[in-house]
Each structure stands twice: as structure tokens, then as C-alpha cells.
Amino acid sequence: MKNNYLKKFDMTQKTALITGAAGLLGIEHAAALLECGASVVLTDINEESLNNAREVLVDTGNSERIICKVMDVSQLDSIQLVAEELAAASIRIDILVNNAAIDPKVKDGEGIVETSRLENFPLEQWDLQISVGLTGAFLCSQVFGSSMASDNKGGVILNIASDLSVFSPDQRLYRKEDLPEDKQPVKPVTYSVIKAGLIGLTRYLATYWTEQGIRANALSPGGVFNGQDDEFVQKLTSLIPQGRMANQNEYRSAIQFLCSDASAYMNGQNIVMDGGRSVW
Ligand SMILES: NC(=O)c1ccc[n+]([C@@H]2O[C@H](COP(=O)([O-])OP(=O)(O)OC[C@H]3O[C@@H](n4cnc5c(N)ncnc54)[C@H](O)[C@@H]3O)[C@@H](O)[C@H]2O)c1
Numbered sequence: 001m002k003n004n005y006l007k008k009f010d011m012t013q014k015t016a017l018i019t020g021a022a023g024l025l026g027i028e029h030a031a032a033l034l035e036c037g038a039s040v041v042l043t044d045i046n047e048e049s050l051n052n053a054r055e056v057l058v059d060t061g062n063s064e065r066i067i068c069k070v071m072d073v074s075q076l077d078s079i080q081l082v083a084e085e086l087a088a089a090s091i092r093i094d095i096l097v098n099n100a101a102i103d104p105k106v107k108d109g110e111g112i113v114e115t116s117r118l119e120n121f122p123l124e125q126w127d128l129q130i131s132v133g134l135t136g137a138f139l140c141s142q143v144f145g146s147s148m149a150s151d152n153k154g155g156v157i158l159n160i161a162s163d164l165s166v167f168s169p170d171q172r173l174y175r176k177e178d179l180p181e182d183k184q185p186v187k188p189v190t191y192s193v194i195k196a197g198l199i200g201l202t203r204y205l206a207t208y209w210t211e212q213g214i215r216a217n218a219l220s221p222g223g224v225f226n227g228q229d230d231e232f233v234q235k236l237t238s239l240i241p242q243g244r245m246a247n248q249n250e251y252r253s254a255i256q257f258l259c260s261d262a263s264a265y266m267n268g269q270n271i272v273m274d275g276g277r278s279v280w
Helices: 004-009 024-035 047-058 076-088 112-116 123-133 135-150 189-208 230-237 252-259
Strands: 015-018 039-044 066-070 095-098 155-160 214-221 270-273
Touching: 015 024, 024 039, 024 047, 024 252, 039 047, 039 076, 047 066, 066 076, 076 135, 095 135, 095 252, 123 135, 123 189, 135 155, 135 189, 135 214, 155 189, 155 252, 189 214, 214 252, 252 270
Parallel strands: 015 039, 015 095, 039 066, 095 155, 155 214, 214 270
Antiparallel strands: none
16 A cells, blocks of 8 residues: 555455355445455356456456355355365455345336235245345354454454345335335335344344454445436435435445454444435
8 A cells, every 4th residue: 555544444465255246236345355455255156247247357457366256145055165165275264245135126027016015025035035135144254254263363244234224115215106005016024124134243243253353344335326217216316315326336435444454443333325315
């Protein structure tokens, strides 16, 4: 790092593992960490999308600091296998970013609308989504957190939650005028439960391995603009004091802060970055 005052953001000796790294924000988290000199282990369920993510990141000239691993966060065996492969290559995970989630979009078609409503929300969907978004974060923390704790060299766990960890979805955002009440799309109950659960997990982890130098925080992003339809964007932005959705790269500096020594005395917190939506 050229500037002394940025020294605490230096992660050149660190390796970060990101779950769901091939997704919209996972790539951004990786880019943020690479920018600060960290090595990154990109993990996701799909090899092809991981390779695409690598391509995007390699363009920024960091190829030797990127490793890709197929890993399903809902399967303990899959996580343990990756942990063993990394250990065999003498790679220590210093930073874990629990980012993977299934976020079924609230939209017409594909049966998503009808099954998103609480009245008939399928148990299989409840189990599946919780197994990725919440159980997955628990399992990864169990495996990689235990490993960090075992050698007393410290570490950081960052859980990616959502502004919906601190307030309820405003279902009016998803309403379609021409649909009857029982067909109105809603944000599914799982999303709220998972994101609130992640904050509980964060607090638990924040106090569990403190003697081993491990701290845990959560980042709760607000909605990222990603080509959503105009009506939705207009309704949502009217609820945001800053009057706009986030750009996908706007969480990078928070990731850099929360994963580095710049936040050395921050522990157990949920940082809500939502353009002010939660205070209005
Ligand atoms: N995009 C937003 O507006 C927004 C806002 C607030 C919070 N978030 C949160 O940020 C995180 C990333 O969101 P995103 O927008 O990049 O979503 P995304 O859907 O683009 O990415 C999620 C990634 O998780 C992966 N995944 C799904 N199941 C998995 C499994 N079993 N094991 C491993 N990986 C699996 C997917 O393959 C995908 O690449 C999520 O936790 C999401 O809830 C997103």
C-alpha cells in the first residue's frame, strides 16, 4: 500500500474464501479483496459460472491470486472436501465471506408468484432456501472458523445479510394491479427469516472465538440495481432517502473495511448500507 493511512486495509498476506462467489455481488466482493492484495478462493455450485467469474476478475490482472472451487454450502461433505484440498495446498483461510443465497425473484411466470405467498409456501422451498442462506453460513463457519481458531492466528467472518434483516419486506413493492389478492406476488418469508437469522449467527460467532482472535460482522446491503422493471424501481426508490438503488460495486469499500484490520475493533455488528431506507 502506497499510503500509510491505508496500511490497515492491506490484505496481501491474507486469503479470503467467498461463497456464492460467481453471483452478482460475489464477484464484487472478490474484486474488493483482490484490490487490497488478498488472495481469493471463489466457491460456488456451478463450475462454468465460477470460470466466468474468474475471467472477469483476471481481467483486472490478478490471476495468480484467484483459486476456484466448486462447493455446495448446503452440503457439509462438499465444504469439508474444499477445506481439505486447501489445507493440503497449505492455504489458510483468514477471511470467510458467507454470501451464498437462493433469492427467487418475485416475478410473474414460472409458478414463482403463486408459490411465494405464505399461505402456500412449499416446505421444500423453505428447507432448500434455509439450507443455503442460513445453514450454509453455519456450516462454512463451523468448518473454516474452527480451522482459523485451531492455530490462534485469528480471522474474520463476514455474513452478507440484507436490509431485510432489520425490517420487513414492503409487499406493496411487488403488487401487480391486474392480479387478485391470492395471486399477488410477495417477497418470500424465507428471505426475512434467513437474513434475521444471519444476524443472530453473527452475534454468536462474534463472541465464540474471541480468544482465538476471530471476529464476525454482517453487512446488510440494500437493493442493487440490476435491470429491474421501471415500476418496481420507481416504487423502491421512493422509499430510499438517497432516491436510488445501489450500484453493484458500491459495497466494495465496506467489504474492504469489514474484512481488514481497518475494522479491527468492530465485532458482532450489522452494518446496514441501504441509502438510508431503514431510517426513513
Ligand atoms: N443483489 C441485491 O440486491 C442484494 C441485496 C441485499 C442482499 N443481497 C445478498 O447478497 C448476497 C449475494 O446476492 P447476489 O445478488 O449476488 O445473488 P446471486 O443470486 O447473483 O448470487 C448468489 C450465488 O449463490 C450461489 N449459490 C446458490 N446456491 C448455492 C449453494 N448451495 N452453494 C453455494 N453457492 C450457492 C448461486 O449459484 C449464485 O452464484 C446474497 O446473500 C443476497 O441475499 C443481495
